[in-house]
Amino acid sequence: MRTASCCFGTGVYYYWRRVPKTVASLDERAPFIRQSLKTDDLAKARGQRDILEGADNLLWASMLGEDRKSEAAATAHNHRLSAMGGAAAYQAPVCDQPNTAT
Known part of the structure; x- marks a missing residue:
């Protein structure tokens, strides 16, 4: 079943979604x-x-993955801001150490 926007008595649509159990302990919205x-x-x-x-989906994938976590989280955050009409403002922190994962 696809995530759907729900209309409650006010006539305004909402984004309603369950946080996956695998990341529920990491996502404060769970x-x-x-x-x-x-x-x-x-x-x-x-x-x-x-x-x-x-x-x-990007945010949760970044919580589970090892590579580029902060960049994926920043991208997800900026997508959320854009969806709500805001400017993409967050940038991932710069790491002084090179990524040595292979």
């Missing part, structure tokens, strides 16, 4: 994400939902 999409337009809500869904 066990559920519920975020207003601040629109009553279904097409716009679906577009924003898709962006947030992709950003959350």
Whole structure:
């Protein structure tokens, strides 16, 4: 089942999603994400939902992976900001040590 935007009594759509158990201890929004999409337009809500869904997938993948965690988290954060009409402002911290993972 695909993550869907839900319309509660106010007529405004929401992004509603369960945080996967594998990252629930790492994501402060667990066990559920519920975020207003601040629109009553279904097409716009679906577009924003898709962006947030992709950003959350990137974020959770970065929590499980070893390589480029901070860069993936920054990308996910910026996607979430863009979906909500904000400017991408977060940049991953610069690491002084080279990545030696092979």
